[in-house]
Amino acid sequence: MAQDTVIAIDPGREKCGIAVVHKVQGVIYKAIIATADLVRVVTSLATTHQVFTAVIGDRTTSQAAQAALAGIRVSEQKITIIPVNEHRSTDEARKRYWVEHPPKGFKRLLPTTMQVPPGPVDDYVAVILAERYFAGQ
Numbered sequence: 001m002a003q004d005t006v007i008a009i010d011p012g013r014e015k016c017g018i019a020v021v022h023k024v025q026g027v028i029y030k031a032i033i034a035t036a037d038l039v040r041v042v043t044s045l046a047t048t049h050q051v052f053t054a055v056i057g058d059r060t061t062s063q064a065a066q067a068a069l070a071g072i073r074v075s076e077q078k079i080t081i082i083p084v085n086e087h088r089s090t091d092e093a094r095k096r097y098w099v100e101h102p103p104k105g106f107k108r109l110l111p112t113t114m115q116v117p118p119g120p121v122d123d124y125v126a127v128i129l130a131e132r133y134f135a136g137q
Helices: 035-049 062-069 089-100 105-109 122-135
Strands: 005-010 015-022 026-034 053-057 080-084
Touching: 005 035, 005 122, 015 035, 015 122, 026 035, 026 122, 035 062, 053 062, 053 122, 062 080, 080 122, 089 122
Parallel strands: 005 053, 053 080
Antiparallel strands: 005 015, 015 026
8 A cells, every 4th residue: 555655765875865755745854874874763653643654765874774764663563664666866965955945146047057056956856756656656
């Protein structure tokens, strides 16, 4: 049975993007966290939001992250971990960043494709992974 809310994870070596996304309501929570905190944060979010499905990017460090998350239980129920295709999600996340945070001043004259967001966009990648999961249902 598909969940209407998922925890989405963009795993990385040092940091992870994480988001709680509802199928209809959209983004409930998103952040960038240290990889060392992944299990603790996912457990907390799963408990708080009563979410039993985690979607995770299938590329960088995905196998290690999946193994670390495999033992998480919420209300005696094990979390289901579902890999999602991560291909070009960072490019899509950068575009989304600029939609939500349009450049100001003279930078608004430059195409956003020529600009780099001021910080990591792993949290946006996590949201995109959740959207890809819902689109594939």
